[in-house]
Amino acid sequence: MALAILTVAVLLLWFVVKGAVGLIGGLFGGDDKAATVSAPVTKAPTAAPTVAPDDTLPKVVRVTPTTTPAMGAAGPADKTTMVQKFHLASSAMAPKSIVASPSGVLFAQNMMYKHSVSVFTSDGTMIKSIPDAVDLAEFGISGHPGLSQGAPVEVAFTPDGKYAWVSNYSMYGKGFGPEGLDSCTAGDGTDTSYVYRIDVASLTIDKVVPVGAVPKYVAITPDGKNVLVTNWCTWNLSVIDAVAAKETARIDLGGRYPRGIVAGPDNKTAYVALMGSNKVVTVDLASKAVADFAKPGNGPRHIVASPDGKFLYVTNNSSGTVVKLDRATGATLATATVGSEPRSMAISSDGLAVYVVNYGEGSMTKIATATMAAMQTVKTDASPIGITYEPTTKSVWVACYGGSLLAFDDAKLKG
Structure with a gap:
Protein backbone atom coordinates (compact mmCIF):
# COMPACT_ATOMS: atom_id res chain seq x y z
CA MET A 1 0.00 0.00 0.00
CA ALA A 2 2.78 2.42 0.93
CA LEU A 3 4.53 1.72 -2.40
CA ALA A 4 1.31 2.43 -4.32
CA ILE A 5 0.77 5.72 -2.46
CA LEU A 6 4.41 6.72 -3.16
CA THR A 7 3.99 5.89 -6.87
CA VAL A 8 0.85 8.01 -7.13
CA ALA A 9 2.58 10.91 -5.33
CA VAL A 10 5.56 10.77 -7.71
CA LEU A 11 3.27 10.78 -10.75
CA LEU A 12 1.29 13.76 -9.42
CA LEU A 13 4.54 15.66 -8.76
CA TRP A 14 5.76 14.91 -12.31
CA PHE A 15 2.56 16.35 -13.86
CA VAL A 16 2.78 19.48 -11.66
CA VAL A 17 6.41 20.10 -12.65
CA LYS A 18 5.67 19.53 -16.35
CA GLY A 19 2.77 21.96 -16.23
CA ALA A 20 4.83 24.62 -14.49
CA VAL A 21 7.63 24.35 -17.03
CA GLY A 22 5.13 24.69 -19.86
CA LEU A 23 3.56 27.76 -18.22
CA ILE A 24 6.92 29.47 -17.70
CA GLY A 25 7.94 28.69 -21.27
CA GLY A 26 4.71 30.20 -22.54
CA LEU A 27 5.19 33.37 -20.51
CA PHE A 28 8.82 34.06 -21.31
CA GLY A 29 9.73 32.01 -24.34
CA GLY A 30 9.35 32.85 -28.01
CA ASP A 31 9.00 30.89 -31.21
CA ASP A 32 12.21 28.96 -31.61
CA LYS A 33 12.54 29.53 -35.35
CA ALA A 34 16.04 28.07 -35.39
CA ALA A 35 14.79 24.78 -34.02
CA THR A 36 11.84 24.44 -36.37
CA VAL A 37 13.45 25.15 -39.73
CA SER A 38 11.86 22.76 -42.20
CA ALA A 39 11.53 24.67 -45.47
CA PRO A 40 13.33 22.96 -48.35
CA VAL A 41 16.29 24.49 -50.10
CA THR A 42 14.98 26.24 -53.21
CA LYS A 43 15.14 24.03 -56.30
CA ALA A 44 15.24 25.22 -59.87
CA PRO A 45 11.81 25.30 -61.53
CA THR A 46 11.32 23.47 -64.81
CA ALA A 47 10.41 26.63 -66.72
CA ALA A 48 11.00 30.37 -66.82
CA PRO A 49 8.92 32.66 -64.55
CA THR A 50 6.43 33.37 -67.33
CA VAL A 51 4.72 29.98 -66.92
CA ALA A 52 1.30 29.44 -65.35
CA PRO A 53 1.20 29.55 -61.54
CA ASP A 54 1.93 26.43 -59.54
CA ASP A 55 -1.32 24.92 -58.23
CA THR A 56 0.43 24.03 -54.96
CA LEU A 57 1.10 27.69 -54.07
CA PRO A 58 -0.75 29.22 -51.12
CA LYS A 59 -4.11 30.61 -52.22
CA VAL A 60 -3.99 34.27 -53.26
CA VAL A 61 -7.36 35.98 -53.51
CA ARG A 62 -7.82 38.38 -56.40
CA VAL A 63 -10.51 41.02 -55.90
CA THR A 64 -11.59 43.29 -58.75
CA PRO A 65 -12.58 46.85 -57.72
CA THR A 66 -16.34 47.29 -57.47
CA THR A 67 -16.31 50.34 -59.74
CA THR A 68 -13.98 51.10 -62.63
CA PRO A 69 -14.43 54.62 -63.96
CA ALA A 70 -14.05 55.18 -67.69
CA MET A 71 -10.56 56.42 -68.49
CA GLY A 72 -9.20 58.50 -71.35
CA ALA A 73 -6.09 58.27 -73.47
CA ALA A 74 -2.58 57.52 -72.26
CA GLY A 75 -0.69 60.49 -70.84
CA PRO A 76 2.34 61.67 -68.88
CA ALA A 77 2.45 60.80 -65.18
CA ASP A 78 1.79 64.37 -64.03
CA LYS A 79 -1.54 64.32 -65.92
CA THR A 80 -2.82 60.78 -65.39
CA THR A 81 -5.18 59.55 -62.67
CA MET A 82 -4.65 56.39 -60.65
CA VAL A 83 -7.36 53.72 -60.71
CA GLN A 84 -7.14 50.56 -58.62
CA LYS A 85 -6.70 47.50 -60.84
CA PHE A 86 -6.72 44.67 -58.33
CA HIS A 87 -6.13 43.64 -54.75
CA LEU A 88 -4.16 40.56 -53.73
CA ALA A 89 -4.41 39.09 -50.25
CA SER A 90 -2.95 35.94 -48.75
CA SER A 91 -2.20 34.50 -45.35
CA ALA A 92 1.10 33.42 -46.93
CA MET A 93 2.28 37.05 -47.29
CA ALA A 94 3.43 39.77 -44.88
CA PRO A 95 5.16 42.04 -47.40
CA LYS A 96 7.71 44.54 -46.12
CA SER A 97 8.48 45.69 -49.65
CA ILE A 98 7.45 45.20 -53.27
CA VAL A 99 9.88 45.87 -56.14
CA ALA A 100 9.42 45.54 -59.91
CA SER A 101 12.12 44.40 -62.29
CA PRO A 102 12.72 46.17 -65.62
CA SER A 103 10.74 43.40 -67.36
CA GLY A 104 7.73 43.51 -65.03
CA VAL A 105 8.45 40.66 -62.60
CA LEU A 106 7.63 41.71 -59.03
CA PHE A 107 9.20 40.46 -55.78
CA ALA A 108 7.43 40.89 -52.43
CA GLN A 109 9.65 40.34 -49.37
CA ASN A 110 7.88 38.70 -46.41
CA MET A 111 10.42 39.09 -43.59
CA MET A 112 10.70 36.49 -40.81
CA TYR A 113 6.91 36.32 -40.58
CA LYS A 114 6.62 34.10 -43.67
CA HIS A 115 10.29 33.40 -44.51
CA SER A 116 9.76 33.84 -48.22
CA VAL A 117 9.79 36.03 -51.32
CA SER A 118 6.52 36.02 -53.28
CA VAL A 119 6.95 36.44 -57.05
CA PHE A 120 4.27 37.93 -59.32
CA THR A 121 3.82 38.87 -62.94
CA SER A 122 2.44 42.29 -63.80
CA ASP A 123 -1.13 40.97 -64.17
CA GLY A 124 -1.16 39.82 -60.54
CA THR A 125 -0.40 36.14 -61.14
CA MET A 126 1.66 34.61 -58.32
CA ILE A 127 4.20 32.33 -59.97
CA LYS A 128 6.39 31.25 -57.08
CA SER A 129 7.02 31.52 -53.37
CA ILE A 130 10.78 31.34 -52.83
CA PRO A 131 11.68 29.97 -49.36
CA ASP A 132 14.52 31.82 -47.62
CA ALA A 133 16.04 28.59 -46.25
CA VAL A 134 19.59 27.80 -47.36
CA ASP A 135 22.36 25.41 -46.42
CA LEU A 136 25.16 27.93 -45.90
CA ALA A 137 27.81 25.21 -46.21
CA GLU A 138 26.85 24.91 -49.88
CA PHE A 139 27.93 28.54 -50.29
CA GLY A 140 31.26 28.06 -48.50
CA ILE A 141 30.08 29.45 -45.16
CA SER A 142 30.89 27.36 -42.09
CA GLY A 143 29.57 27.36 -38.53
CA HIS A 144 25.88 26.94 -39.32
CA PRO A 145 25.16 23.26 -40.00
CA GLY A 146 21.87 22.27 -41.54
CA LEU A 147 19.33 24.70 -42.93
CA SER A 148 19.30 28.36 -41.95
CA GLN A 149 16.46 30.78 -42.62
CA GLY A 150 16.61 34.45 -43.46
CA ALA A 151 14.09 37.29 -43.24
CA PRO A 152 13.77 39.08 -46.61
CA VAL A 153 13.43 42.87 -46.25
CA GLU A 154 14.26 44.67 -49.50
CA VAL A 155 15.41 43.79 -53.00
CA ALA A 156 17.21 45.49 -55.89
CA PHE A 157 17.35 44.18 -59.44
CA THR A 158 20.45 44.45 -61.57
CA PRO A 159 20.09 46.90 -64.50
CA ASP A 160 19.70 44.00 -66.94
CA GLY A 161 17.06 42.38 -64.72
CA LYS A 162 18.90 39.05 -64.55
CA TYR A 163 19.48 39.02 -60.80
CA ALA A 164 17.78 40.25 -57.64
CA TRP A 165 19.78 41.03 -54.49
CA VAL A 166 17.74 40.51 -51.30
CA SER A 167 18.62 41.67 -47.78
CA ASN A 168 17.79 39.51 -44.73
CA TYR A 169 16.91 41.32 -41.51
CA SER A 170 18.32 38.45 -39.43
CA MET A 171 19.32 34.82 -39.84
CA TYR A 172 17.79 31.90 -37.95
CA GLY A 173 19.51 28.58 -37.42
CA LYS A 174 22.39 26.91 -35.64
CA GLY A 175 25.26 29.18 -34.68
CA PHE A 176 23.39 32.48 -34.96
CA GLY A 177 23.25 34.96 -32.11
CA PRO A 178 20.51 37.34 -30.94
CA GLU A 179 17.86 38.34 -33.45
CA GLY A 180 18.13 41.91 -34.72
CA LEU A 181 15.80 44.62 -33.47
CA ASP A 182 14.81 48.02 -34.81
CA SER A 183 16.14 49.58 -31.61
CA CYS A 184 19.86 48.85 -31.50
CA THR A 185 23.31 50.36 -31.12
CA ALA A 186 26.43 49.70 -33.15
CA GLY A 187 28.55 47.18 -31.28
CA ASP A 188 25.71 45.91 -29.06
CA GLY A 189 26.26 42.30 -30.10
CA THR A 190 23.46 42.02 -32.66
CA ASP A 191 24.48 39.23 -34.99
CA THR A 192 25.41 40.05 -38.57
CA SER A 193 23.37 38.80 -41.50
CA TYR A 194 23.51 38.01 -45.21
CA VAL A 195 22.17 39.08 -48.56
CA TYR A 196 21.06 36.58 -51.20
CA ARG A 197 21.36 36.79 -54.94
CA ILE A 198 18.39 35.29 -56.78
CA ASP A 199 18.59 34.24 -60.42
CA VAL A 200 15.44 35.75 -61.93
CA ALA A 201 15.18 33.18 -64.74
CA SER A 202 15.22 30.16 -62.42
CA LEU A 203 13.96 31.93 -59.27
CA THR A 204 16.62 30.24 -57.15
CA ILE A 205 19.11 31.57 -54.61
CA ASP A 206 22.54 31.21 -56.20
CA LYS A 207 24.80 33.42 -54.05
CA VAL A 208 24.99 34.30 -50.34
CA VAL A 209 27.16 37.19 -49.09
CA PRO A 210 27.87 38.21 -45.45
CA VAL A 211 27.11 41.86 -44.54
CA GLY A 212 26.51 43.83 -41.33
CA ALA A 213 23.77 43.60 -38.70
CA VAL A 214 20.14 44.05 -39.76
CA PRO A 215 20.72 44.91 -43.43
CA LYS A 216 17.80 46.85 -44.84
CA TYR A 217 17.89 48.75 -48.12
CA VAL A 218 19.69 47.49 -51.23
CA ALA A 219 20.79 49.52 -54.27
CA ILE A 220 22.93 48.76 -57.30
CA THR A 221 25.17 51.18 -59.16
CA PRO A 222 23.96 52.02 -62.69
CA ASP A 223 26.84 50.09 -64.23
CA GLY A 224 25.78 46.99 -62.29
CA LYS A 225 29.21 46.51 -60.74
CA ASN A 226 28.50 47.23 -57.06
CA VAL A 227 25.69 46.26 -54.70
CA LEU A 228 25.16 48.66 -51.77
CA VAL A 229 23.49 47.61 -48.51
CA THR A 230 22.65 49.71 -45.44
CA ASN A 231 23.25 47.90 -42.14
CA TRP A 232 20.74 49.31 -39.65
CA CYS A 233 22.35 48.02 -36.45
CA THR A 234 26.03 48.41 -37.30
CA TRP A 235 25.44 51.88 -38.77
CA ASN A 236 27.48 51.22 -41.88
CA LEU A 237 27.29 50.52 -45.61
CA SER A 238 28.34 47.24 -47.19
CA VAL A 239 29.80 47.40 -50.70
CA ILE A 240 29.64 44.14 -52.66
CA ASP A 241 31.41 43.32 -55.91
CA ALA A 242 28.41 42.13 -57.93
CA VAL A 243 30.41 39.87 -60.25
CA ALA A 244 32.58 38.22 -57.58
CA ALA A 245 29.71 38.24 -55.04
CA LYS A 246 32.14 39.37 -52.32
CA GLU A 247 31.90 42.21 -49.81
CA THR A 248 34.75 44.60 -50.61
CA ALA A 249 34.13 47.29 -47.97
CA ARG A 250 32.05 48.08 -44.90
CA ILE A 251 31.99 51.86 -44.46
CA ASP A 252 31.09 53.60 -41.19
CA ASP A 381 -5.10 48.64 -46.60
CA ALA A 382 -3.64 49.27 -43.15
CA SER A 383 0.12 49.79 -42.73
CA PRO A 384 1.29 50.41 -46.31
CA ILE A 385 5.04 49.95 -46.13
CA GLY A 386 6.39 49.22 -49.64
CA ILE A 387 5.76 50.67 -53.09
CA THR A 388 7.07 50.26 -56.63
CA TYR A 389 6.41 51.55 -60.13
CA GLU A 390 5.97 48.70 -62.60
CA PRO A 391 7.26 50.12 -65.91
CA THR A 392 5.74 47.74 -68.47
CA THR A 393 2.16 48.59 -67.50
CA LYS A 394 2.75 51.97 -65.80
CA SER A 395 1.22 50.65 -62.60
CA VAL A 396 1.90 51.46 -58.96
CA TRP A 397 1.98 48.52 -56.53
CA VAL A 398 1.63 48.97 -52.76
CA ALA A 399 2.64 46.40 -50.13
CA CYS A 400 0.69 46.38 -46.86
CA TYR A 401 2.12 44.64 -43.81
CA GLY A 402 -1.11 42.82 -43.01
CA GLY A 403 -0.68 40.52 -46.01
CA SER A 404 -1.91 42.33 -49.11
CA LEU A 405 -0.80 44.00 -52.33
CA LEU A 406 -2.73 46.64 -54.25
CA ALA A 407 -2.08 47.63 -57.86
CA PHE A 408 -3.12 50.96 -59.38
CA ASP A 409 -3.15 51.76 -63.10
CA ASP A 410 -1.55 55.16 -63.68
CA ALA A 411 -1.23 55.06 -67.47
CA LYS A 412 -4.30 57.05 -68.53
CA LEU A 413 -5.90 60.45 -68.29
CA LYS A 414 -9.16 60.85 -66.40
CA GLY A 415 -12.13 60.11 -68.65
Missing part, protein backbone atom coordinates in the same frame (compact mmCIF):
# COMPACT_ATOMS: atom_id res chain seq x y z
CA LEU A 253 28.42 56.22 -41.94
CA GLY A 254 28.81 58.32 -38.78
CA GLY A 255 25.14 58.21 -37.80
CA ARG A 256 22.29 56.05 -36.57
CA TYR A 257 19.98 53.80 -38.53
CA PRO A 258 21.01 54.10 -42.19
CA ARG A 259 18.12 53.21 -44.51
CA GLY A 260 17.53 54.49 -48.05
CA ILE A 261 20.23 54.57 -50.75
CA VAL A 262 20.59 56.07 -54.20
CA ALA A 263 23.63 55.33 -56.33
CA GLY A 264 24.73 58.39 -58.32
CA PRO A 265 24.89 58.36 -62.12
CA ASP A 266 28.70 58.51 -61.94
CA ASN A 267 28.76 55.05 -60.28
CA LYS A 268 31.17 56.54 -57.71
CA THR A 269 28.87 58.21 -55.18
CA ALA A 270 26.15 56.87 -52.91
CA TYR A 271 23.55 58.99 -51.14
CA VAL A 272 22.36 57.45 -47.86
CA ALA A 273 19.49 58.50 -45.57
CA LEU A 274 20.27 58.27 -41.85
CA MET A 275 16.83 57.68 -40.37
CA GLY A 276 18.04 58.24 -36.80
CA SER A 277 18.89 61.83 -37.68
CA ASN A 278 17.87 64.61 -40.05
CA LYS A 279 20.65 63.97 -42.55
CA VAL A 280 21.48 62.49 -45.91
CA VAL A 281 25.19 61.77 -46.39
CA THR A 282 27.33 61.06 -49.43
CA VAL A 283 29.76 58.17 -49.65
CA ASP A 284 32.69 58.20 -52.06
CA LEU A 285 32.83 54.54 -53.03
CA ALA A 286 36.49 54.75 -54.06
CA SER A 287 37.97 56.65 -51.11
CA LYS A 288 35.31 55.52 -48.59
CA ALA A 289 34.94 59.14 -47.46
CA VAL A 290 31.60 60.14 -45.92
CA ALA A 291 30.32 63.72 -45.91
CA ASP A 292 27.13 65.53 -44.93
CA PHE A 293 25.02 66.30 -48.00
CA ALA A 294 21.62 67.61 -46.91
CA LYS A 295 19.25 68.02 -43.98
CA PRO A 296 15.84 67.41 -45.57
CA GLY A 297 13.85 66.79 -42.38
CA ASN A 298 13.44 64.48 -39.40
CA GLY A 299 13.71 60.74 -39.93
CA PRO A 300 14.73 60.61 -43.60
CA ARG A 301 13.92 57.09 -44.75
CA HIS A 302 13.75 56.60 -48.51
CA ILE A 303 15.46 58.26 -51.48
CA VAL A 304 14.74 58.08 -55.21
CA ALA A 305 16.48 59.89 -58.05
CA SER A 306 15.01 61.51 -61.13
CA PRO A 307 15.74 59.59 -64.36
CA ASP A 308 18.18 62.31 -65.48
CA GLY A 309 19.97 62.24 -62.13
CA LYS A 310 19.47 65.97 -61.45
CA PHE A 311 17.17 65.63 -58.44
CA LEU A 312 16.74 63.48 -55.35
CA TYR A 313 13.45 62.99 -53.50
CA VAL A 314 13.48 62.08 -49.80
CA THR A 315 10.69 60.90 -47.49
CA ASN A 316 10.88 62.18 -43.90
CA ASN A 317 9.08 59.71 -41.67
CA SER A 318 8.93 61.98 -38.60
CA SER A 319 8.28 65.25 -40.41
CA GLY A 320 5.53 63.89 -42.67
CA THR A 321 7.08 65.41 -45.78
CA VAL A 322 8.67 64.61 -49.12
CA VAL A 323 11.55 66.91 -50.09
CA LYS A 324 13.06 67.62 -53.51
CA LEU A 325 16.84 68.14 -53.45
CA ASP A 326 19.30 69.42 -56.02
CA ARG A 327 21.66 66.49 -56.45
CA ALA A 328 24.56 68.76 -57.39
CA THR A 329 24.38 70.92 -54.25
CA GLY A 330 22.10 69.24 -51.71
CA ALA A 331 19.90 72.34 -51.59
CA THR A 332 16.22 71.88 -50.75
CA LEU A 333 14.19 73.01 -53.75
CA ALA A 334 10.65 72.24 -52.58
CA THR A 335 8.72 70.37 -49.89
CA ALA A 336 5.41 68.50 -50.05
CA THR A 337 3.41 67.73 -46.92
CA VAL A 338 1.86 64.28 -47.10
CA GLY A 339 0.22 61.84 -44.68
CA SER A 340 1.41 60.40 -41.39
CA GLU A 341 4.70 58.49 -41.43
CA PRO A 342 5.65 58.54 -45.12
CA ARG A 343 7.82 55.50 -45.70
CA SER A 344 8.82 54.11 -49.08
CA MET A 345 8.56 55.93 -52.39
CA ALA A 346 8.64 55.21 -56.13
CA ILE A 347 9.06 57.39 -59.20
CA SER A 348 7.38 57.10 -62.61
CA SER A 349 9.48 56.11 -65.61
CA ASP A 350 9.16 59.62 -67.07
CA GLY A 351 10.16 61.21 -63.76
CA LEU A 352 7.06 63.42 -63.65
CA ALA A 353 5.51 61.92 -60.51
CA VAL A 354 6.57 60.30 -57.24
CA TYR A 355 4.36 58.06 -55.13
CA VAL A 356 4.69 57.71 -51.35
CA VAL A 357 2.97 55.38 -48.88
CA ASN A 358 1.67 56.99 -45.69
CA TYR A 359 2.13 54.20 -43.16
CA GLY A 360 0.33 55.88 -40.28
CA GLU A 361 -2.94 56.52 -42.07
CA GLY A 362 -3.30 53.77 -44.67
CA SER A 363 -2.96 55.79 -47.84
CA MET A 364 -0.72 56.55 -50.81
CA THR A 365 -0.07 60.02 -52.26
CA LYS A 366 0.96 60.95 -55.80
CA ILE A 367 3.05 64.12 -56.19
CA ALA A 368 3.93 66.05 -59.36
CA THR A 369 7.70 66.44 -59.28
CA ALA A 370 7.75 69.76 -61.16
CA THR A 371 5.66 71.58 -58.55
CA MET A 372 5.80 69.12 -55.61
CA ALA A 373 2.03 69.50 -55.34
CA ALA A 374 -0.01 66.50 -54.20
CA MET A 375 -2.15 65.36 -57.13
CA GLN A 376 -4.06 62.44 -55.65
CA THR A 377 -4.32 60.46 -52.42
CA VAL A 378 -5.91 57.01 -52.42
CA LYS A 379 -6.79 54.67 -49.57
CA THR A 380 -4.87 51.45 -49.11
